[in-house]
Amino acid sequence: MKKLVNLEDAVSRIPDGAVLMIGGFMGVGTPPRLIDEIVRQGKRDLTVIGNDTARQGVGIGKLVAARLVRRVITSHIGTNPETQRQMIAGETEVELVPQGTLAERIRAAGFGLGGVLTPTGVGTVVAEGKRTVEVDGRDFLLEPPLHADFALINAKRADYRGNLEFALTARNFNPLMAMAAKTVIAEADDIVPVGVVPPDAVGVPNVLVDYLVAKERSHG
Amino acid sequence: MKKLVNLEDAVSRIPDGAVLMIGGFMGVGTPPRLIDEIVRQGKRDLTVIGNDTARQGVGIGKLVAARLVRRVITSHIGTNPETQRQMIAGETEVELVPQGTLAERIRAAGFGLGGVLTPTGVGTVVAEGKRTVEVDGRDFLLEPPLHADFALINAKRADYRGNLEFALTARNFNPLMAMAAKTVIAEADDIVPVGVVPPDAVGVPNVLVDYLVAKERSHG
Amino acid sequence: MDDKTLIAKRVALEFKDGDLANLGIGLPTLVARYLPAGIDVFFQSENGIIGMQALPEDGAASADLTDAGGSPIGAIPGAASFDSAMSFGLIRGGHLDVTVLGGLQVDEEGHLANWMVPGKMVPGMGGAMDLVSGAKRVIVAMTHTAKGEPKILKRCTLPLTAVRRVDLVVTEMAVIEPTDRGLVLREVAPGRSVAEVVEATAAELIVPPDVGTMPVTA
């Protein structure tokens, strides 16, 4: 099972119109080289599922600025005026989802569950048009799973086989997304021999990773 | 926040009739000293939620053998003939739950969700008397959350503050249960200074742990 | 003392030893500076850590350790990091002892609106809806009025963050406790009168005989 591919190859597998889950939180834990290469290859009409659209020039914000995103499913866009402008201008669709609900909807897809029963959003505009399920006299919203064609994952370290390790707050949505997409493309700060990442430190097991982006050859 | 208590004190907090979640899988990751002390103190009419009842003389099997368990919610009892005998004789109630459903029901309680929508068990005896919810044309069982009064947790290491670290397959249900019980009592193979367990290795954050069982003083 | 410092200092008195707490961005973040001595409070950040603290020095920033706004932070010894599902499991599951959030409006039912102004500001709810739904205690820390207009109203006109009743509202003028009987005025800021607070509030305030003065240290 050879997983290592170069950056251009990895991104060339993503068609226009693809549904992408992109790890990260305000750009932290978002795969930087994959983002730049998507911009370079000019993928269009993307649906992006991610916690936020970061800031202009950062993470998912780069895709928004390059006008590659048709639709974004996210918990907030408040830090990126360009996303707000595109939304108000009707250029980009924005579906706002409470952050904890977003995490569980992604998890539900990856874990084979039919949806999420959450108290968050009950009685608010978030509940509009959604089914409510009563359990033990309490109301919960039925929030459907969120699937994707690709998950773009950023890890601290990957081993040769694709086991991924995360660091501190750069973990965030990455492990959840690696479960929820048909194809997982991972970019790691470092790639190390098998065994360097011990079993208990693995955040995403190798079997979930389809492609691991090769490091650039370092010069000089 | 002083969490360290001696074994006898820790267990004396558990009343007869309590609902206990007990970590472990065939005894691996089950807190051995807590189990022995419950037997010694002769707690009665317990409801035990755990993956299995292990074997006779092992883990939860010790509680069953001592006739302390009135009801067990578990995924299998096939390896413990005494549990089977008590069930057939009507001495102990046994609720059998598919293992993945058991894990998710415990998690749902700890994560504040209204239940679990799982495909597992649809069309089988497990579905009897349960609500079915259709999502995107597919049927899912609505399985309710499982709460407990106490979670008895076994960790590889705890730091002085109660952060817990787990090892290999001894992790299993422990982190899930630590989220789902009102009171969490942890027993660790080793207790180490704060900072020895790095943030990414913490499986249960200290804020979830109410009591940490002190080590016996070693003699000689 | 400016209004924000006053509010932050008063809110800080609400913490207990061992609390797990989450502070919203802006004013609520100030609260961490004024914790009473001798208590340990563990601060969670939605992006996946318990034990965040201010970055000790600029040069110590790690690209993998930021707050929910993406700014570099530090961490205490004994911090714990985890994924976003666990982070919100802690919040939604009732493990968070207290959250301090900013507010746009609070009403007589104790409902909070703090995430959008239709047609004007639609930043998204981020973690706010989960925090208000799930925390054991929700404290709203906000200025009493905005551009002279009351923010405490009979009924919120902005979209609600949750239908859960918040536990305490702390402003630069007063401490107000939403109850099932309505909004109870608990404390008035030093130098303010009950009449001033009532005047600046567009909701009915229940004023008990024993309204205290906000215990805020210099």
Added chain:
Amino acid sequence: MDDKTLIAKRVALEFKDGDLANLGIGLPTLVARYLPAGIDVFFQSENGIIGMQALPEDGAASADLTDAGGSPIGAIPGAASFDSAMSFGLIRGGHLDVTVLGGLQVDEEGHLANWMVPGKMVPGMGGAMDLVSGAKRVIVAMTHTAKGEPKILKRCTLPLTAVRRVDLVVTEMAVIEPTDRGLVLREVAPGRSVAEVVEATAAELIVPPDVGTMPVTA
């Protein structure tokens, strides 16, 4: 070659390079011994590991590393461990390429019963229901008959493990594929005839003209 070895060797041919696989206890566990050379298969154990392998030597047992039966195992370099929710997320979420399970009965709809005999044996379903519901491919590895009685029936009389149609049934007599047309006889074991298989089966078997011989190496 005994029946179990024959079955295990045939099942082993169903694996592909890179597969994530889960082997039930008993006969299915044997399959790991007979994997074709040159392919990497990653074995999951329900109790929370990918990359389990046989314990290399008795003295190397770790109390923290066992299979789902509680017996000490080893792990390959590059193994990954996780909690029970993740373990079953992998199974239920469709990440498990193949599971091999024992069976008490299989019927014409491809339904499997393998977890209880009412009034006799009620061990509990453990992970079996999740495995059959969630794995991409379910292979039943079982003896063709029990005490001379067929185990492949028109309709299961024992409680079902799931209503999902299993993908392949491998016995010491035959390889049978449940399809939407019914049970198709794909292969007959060396030295067995189609007539013998039909005779030992209490369900209707669709017998195509090109029934092969089970490709099992010595």
